[in-house]
Amino acid sequence: MENNPASLRRDPSESVKRALRQEVGFGCPIPHCRKPFLSWHHFDPPWHERHHHEPNGMIALCIEHHAMADRKVFTKAQLHGFKKADNDLSTVRAKFPWAQPNHLVRFGGIYTQGHDVPVSIADNDIIRVTQDPIGCMGLSFSMRDQRGRLVAAMENNMFQATPNLLSDLHVDTGATKIRFRMKGGDAKLDLSFRFVTIDELKEMLVHDEARAQAAYKKLLPNFTCSTANPLFSREEIPQPEFKFKVAESVIERARTRCLNEEGRISLLDFRNVVSYIDGRKLEIRDRLVYEGLSVQFSAIFR
Ligand SMILES: [Zn+2]
Incomplete structure (x- = not known):
């Protein structure tokens, strides 16, 4: 796979965003947050290591928790765990x-x-x-x-x-x-x-x-x-x-x-x-x- 293709925009496609929203039950998956104001975080690998829009290496987060994730407050394993957590709309x-x-x-x-x-x-x-x-x-x-x-x-x-x-x-x-x-x-x-x-x-x-x-x-x-x-x-x-x-x-x-x-x-x-x-x-x-x-x-x- 080509590393950091210059043509790839940071904003993922609508279908990737939809999959990431659905995965977290339409709310930020960090425990007790659940805000629906979502952004798209690249973590496995991070964007600066390789430009990609692979849903398995991305997670939907609110901007507050996105900023923390950018500063490595959460480990990759934790983020993968948040992706798998059983969240639905009832808490959003x-x-x-x-x-x-x-x-x-x-x-x-x-x-x-x-x-x-x-x-x-x-x-x-x-x-x-x-x-x-x-x-x-x-x-x-x-x-x-x-x-x-x-x-x-x-x-x-x-x-x-x-x-x-x-x-x-x-x-x-x-x-x-x-x-x-x-x-x-x-x-x-x-x-x-x-x-x-x-x-x-x-x-x-x-x-x-x-x-x-x-x-x-x-x-x-x-x-x-x-x-x-x-x-x-x-x-x-x-x-x-x-x-x-x-x-x-x-x-x-x-x-x-x-x-x-x-x-x-x-x-x-x-x-x-x-x-x-x-x-x-x-x-x-x-x-x-x-x-x-x-x-x-x-x-x-x-
Ligand atoms: Zn949040």
Whole structure:
């Protein structure tokens, strides 16, 4: 095997990362740690001895324990032992440090922001955003499969998932992304936290509005409007008097309530969600769809 090939990137392939996550039960395997913010440590042989991405000589660790492993706090034999330890999701819990006040939340072309904003369908909260007395955000949501089993939940920024139901859980070391896939593809989630400028927000709004307009046109060939209505179902054909200036109101809200000192907005972006409410499918991609009810482009502020 070629030693230290210059072309090999330090970051392993997605399939190697997935195997390493699964091996440790999706949490750092150092006893009593179990954080899901994982990085990839090369130890047998170490990266500086030979560049490789062989899963047998690598282990998933949180960054704190990765730094210790780099300083040889753990022996090779110990690390091999941690790889073999019987760990599963039941011990993985993660408090997400989303301490920014005034997040803007986007899911499926719907924007929300405020002090206590539940987004409910059929009397079930699907997402709830709260703020504590010092202005820090608490995010809560739960994801269920078609049989009603709880797959994963976030309760006030504390994330936990149900063992044996997930095929993959990936949380990045910066705690800015959560991605999980359920076995059999039933429920799934891609959630990211990032900062955007007003211009980037405008681009997103243009995209979301165009998607909504295209959906209206498909349902209602002769209907044209400059601004999409906030909400409609297949049974309720939008009336012009219900016109709602979604993009303008989102930008106004973002400008007045969400901008930080660097002129950026902290955005929590739910993309690619599948969950079930009483066995009925809820899907969020570019729009939110539940039981034929399609919520296209709207803003919920409080
Ligand atoms: Zn750790």
